[in-house]
Amino acid sequence: MPSQPDWWRSAVIYQIYPRSFADGNGDGIGDLPGILNHIDYVASLNVDALWISPFFKSPMRDFGYDISDYRAVDPIFGTLDDFKAVLKVAHDRSLRVLIDQVWNHTSDQHPWFEESRASRDNARADWYVWADPKPDGTAPNNWLSTFGGSAWAWEPQRQQYYLHNFLDSQPDLNWYNPAVVAAILDTAQFWLELGVDGFRLDVVNFFTHDRSLRDNPLRPAELPRPAGASATDPFFAQLNLHNLDQPSTLDLLKPIRQLLDRYGAIALAEISSTEDALLTSSAYVSGSDRLHTAYNSSLMTDEPLTVQRLTGLIQRVESLFTDGVICWTAGTHDFPRLKSRWSKYQPSETFLQDAFDHMFAALMVSLRGCCCLYQGDELGLTQAEIPYEKMQDPFGLQGYPHVLGRDGSRTPMPWRKDAPAAGFTEAAEPWLPIPADHRLYAVDVQEADSTSLLQKYRRLIRWRNEQPALRQGDLTLLNLADDHLLGFVRTCDSQRLLCLFNLSPATVYCDRAEIPPCEPTEAMGVSDRSYHDILELPPFGFYFANLI
The missing domain is CATH 2.60.40.1180 (Golgi alpha-mannosidase II)
Known part of the structure; x- marks a missing residue:
């Protein structure tokens, strides 16, 4: 890759959710060979980099965000040689490659946790967050999992609770233990040695917690929930003061940044479930010993896009990100599709909705900072409605019907309008159903139309460059x-x-x-x-x- 140390400051990054991008082996699930087969499509968007969501070995309770081996490719997605091939071909096309790193937690099937849970005196006994029960046997405090219910799960072998901010099969690593930090950095170095250009760091603001395990206070009735938070999501019934966003996490960023700088690599941080996304994000990218850039949920709500809202948002970004870089993001695999979030505030006429999509694309490439484009948003895909019997997302299944799951934004890419499974797979059925109306937005349809949203994105990103x-x-x-x-x-x-x-x-x-x-x-x-x-x-x- 050509040497451009500050490329990330204004980069356009394309996110690939591998399960849903393209299926290369015909089993109905997207994989690394599928990405390889469509790398020229990504290059045609004129983006600077691609971010690939997890493809590591995993029981798939949370579709790869529960990792059981940080250095192995899950057979569902292919092999390590397949990843090396993707990396080489991407680099040949001047595309940088970022990979997800899920360092807040592992799978409960990771060998580290299997050893840690076995006793209180083994070599990895302190690699996860363990706590004794209260005198009555209940959980150590009132912290809630973002996926619902208590953030604590009982382990009979140790006669202790372990912390899980997400599924109970995703135990939190203990970042206060230097051995854990060293092991994580060693994992990072493995991928950097292979030639990756950086990491997207999952839920980085969850890395540490209040070590005294104080209860979180209840949210006062008069205090609004954070932007984008569901009114029915129990996680935000509390003020999450002690289970995330701890100052101690910021101190842990320095060795991560030092390692990345040695390889000329970067970190894109996810800031999640926080009270003030912009303020928190700015802290994580302030100065040269923290992370490079961060995205947050400021644009991932269903509020109407008004001049007043955007002006206030831009003013706040300009005041907070004085030496750091924001990554403008309006869609990821965790949020409803941006087209569906805002279409209800627009006129019903198709031509006006299309005009809005084109205008928003122009806005995204014009703002100061870098930006991220989630696969399918360049096609204008809508949020899919997945019937309960077809749902896959554990977050949606666990919170149904009060919490909207993430399946609707994870449906497979429609490559060819009239092909079986819209060209995503040769299998009889893809892992998630493809909405019939998504075929109308297929890549082959839009490539044949010079006025399409896809073609507009290509021209705008090339022009931005x-x-x-x-x-x-x-x-x-x-x-x-x-x-x-x-x-x-x-x-x-x-x-x-x-x-x-x-x-x-x-x-x-x-x-x-x-x-x-x-x-x-x-x-x-x-x-x-x-x-x-x-x-x-x-x-x-x-x-x-x-x-x-």
Whole structure:
């Protein structure tokens, strides 16, 4: 790979959920050979890197986020040689590769946990978070699992409880134990030696806990839940003050960063289930001894996308991320599809919904920082409705019907409209059903249409790569009279770029006196429609221009 130390600061990263990307061996489940077969598709998006969700050996209770061997590829996904082939071919196409690292917890079938649970005096007895019961035999405190119920599970062999912030088959590692940290770093070095370009770190803000195990207080009735949190999710019935977001976690980031720097690799952190996603994220990427970039749930809610909301969000990002980098993310495998989250706030006309999708793509590539694109969002896939009998997600099954599961955003990619299983697999049935309407968004359909969302993403990302102000520039918000018009200027030494977005389904007229003198860029956004010094933006239109 060419040496570009700061590539990550403005990178576009494409997330692959391997179970649902492409099936290379015909068993109905996506795999590494499937990724290899479609690597040219990823390269055609003009992205800088791909992030591959877990493909490691696992009992698959949480579909790979419960790892039983950090260094082995699960046979469902292929072999280590298959991964090496993906890595080589990606690098040949100037694509960097990030892999998921799930370091907060392991599977309960990991050899480390099997040894730790056996007694209180074995070599790994303190590798997980163990605690004695209360005098009445109940759990050590009131902490809740994000998947529902107590965060503690009883282990008869040790006569103790172990902590699990997720499924009870996902025991939490004890990051206060230096031997655990050393083992994790050794695992990281194994993959870095193979040539990976970085890691996406799963739920990094859960790594440590309050060692005194104090109870969490109940959430006051007048205190709103965090953005994106379900009103019925019991996890947020408490203020999660002691089970996550501990200052001690920040101290653990330095050795991780030092190791990554030795290999020229980066870390993309997930900040999850926190009270203030932006504030927490900014702390994890502040300074040169913490992580490189982090994403959060600020844009992964179903609130309407308004100028007021976006202005406040951008202002807060600009004030918090003074030396760190945010990764703008509007969709992952853990959240409902972005198209379905916002479509209910838009007019029913298809052409207006399509215009919104195109405008949002332009917005994502224009904001300061890097950004992440989840597979299928470049096609405009909608959230699938999965019947209970077809559900696979343990989070959805455990919380049904009060908590929305994640299956609806994990359905297989539709590659070919008229092929069996939409070209995802040759098996009789894929691991999750493919909605009939997803065939209309298939890759082959959109590749044949120069005006499609897929083609728009390709052009926009290629164009972004050619704009110095978008790759390295500052961002200054504009104060515009029309409250449906979002505007900002991206500025670097060699370019000043005006970015305007109409967030309404009606035409907006902007007085040119409100914006600096400019010349429109080539074929990006609306044409330069000017009437007596008035700039016209159609419904959900956008406009880019170089300042004169």
